[in-house]
Amino acid sequence: MSIRIIGPDDPVPPEARGATVALGNFDGVHLGHAAVLRTAHAARPEAPLAVLTFEPHPRAFFRPDDPPFRLSLLTEKAAALGALNVAWLFTQRFDHAFSQQTAEDFVTRVLHDRIGASHLVCGADFAFGHRRGGDVAFLAARAERLGIGLSIAPAFTDLSGPISSTRIRRLLQDGYPERANALLGRPWTIRAVVAHGDKRGRTIGFPTANLALGAHLEPARGVYAVTVDLPDGSHHDGVANIGHRPTVNDTLESRLEVNIFDFDGDLYDQEIGVSLHSFLRAEQKFASFDALRVQIAADADAARALLTFS
Incomplete structure (x- = not known):
């Protein structure tokens, strides 16, 4: 299906409000991410499915001297998410001002006021806000107060453990694209x-x-x-x-x-x-x-x- 990218300065269309929003970097859009999206759809099948991600990747902001590490840039990420029936991709600019935003403000100003999320989905280790001051327990309490639902997606694993962007990066760096592709679900x-x-x-x-x-x-x-x-x-x-x-x-x-x-x-x-x-x-x-x-x-x-x- 087609996916629409909503940048940080773009108005949010009325039809995008009330979406179920999956939170995370989604670098590579691998099988673990696909499992998160299945959890999101199952929570509110009638709601539009959306993803909120960060550009640039927070690691690139905090560690600018690191070698390049991205599995997917925005165009490729959007295409992969669209293939998984995501209708809206919200991109949040990750800059100094955003890095100083409190966890409370992120939930209230971004997720509730700007995006108008009806339901949120994230992994159990999701952390956010200034100095990662918000965790899943914090998110659950604030979302409930604002009338937003929350589902926690379990880690998606194989015999080697959780499927992650880090594992895929290592496989590619070691010269095993076939193994990396198996975890991505596509080349x-x-x-x-x-x-x-x-x-x-x-x-x-x-x-x-x-x-x-x-x-x-x-x-x-x-x-x-x-x-x-x-x-x-x-x-x-x-x-x-x-x-x-x-x-x-x-x-x-x-x-x-x-x-x-x-x-x-x-x-x-x-x-x-x-x-x-x-x-x-x-x-x-x-x-x-x-x-x-x-x-x-x-x-x-x-x-x-x-x-x-x-």
Whole structure:
């Protein structure tokens, strides 16, 4: 279904008021988040389903020098939530002023006065407000006083424990996209705008679309079998490299370069989604561009085979 994003400065439409609102960062929108949303729908099946999340992620605000860690930026997060029947995505600006807001003011001013939530859903460890002064017990008491319902979603677990964004990040950094995708319930996707590169790929017969990782988590550096969603709605298989390109060695900034199979077109300045399916090999430096070309051809054949039978 389609989802509408309501920014922190946007008016809240009358039809969005009275929603059941799930609270949290929802980074990655994984199977644990899907379980929270099922709890939300079950609590008030007749109410619109909404999510309130924070932009930027609070961790990025409090620890700005940390390496990028996001599993999903806003566009991808909204698409994943919409696929889970969320009608409204409220984004709360997380800045210095908001970080100083008391837990009481968050419940009263944001959840009750601004959004008009009829019911709230969160995990048992949800904490909020200045210095995390509000917990679930606090939220329950204040929500009841304001006539707002509250449901606590149990942790969603598998044999390894609770499914979390942290687990998924570690799997991606260790080079296990298949395992990460199993916890996400869909392939992990980097969605970004195609930028101009040095066009060296064309000279060896493998033109690439170049994407900056930006605030996305950097997964294990190396070569992946991928699928690509293009702006026209078409889907293509491909092979991608994520890393510093040691053979070229012209930058310290990691980037994603994807060769899209069976595609010949101009994607510059357009947003595409690249989904990681299988890790083929670690990043390596080659003695020559001829050696690199031979390896890329082998990588492309391996990616085609994997994606054909996956």
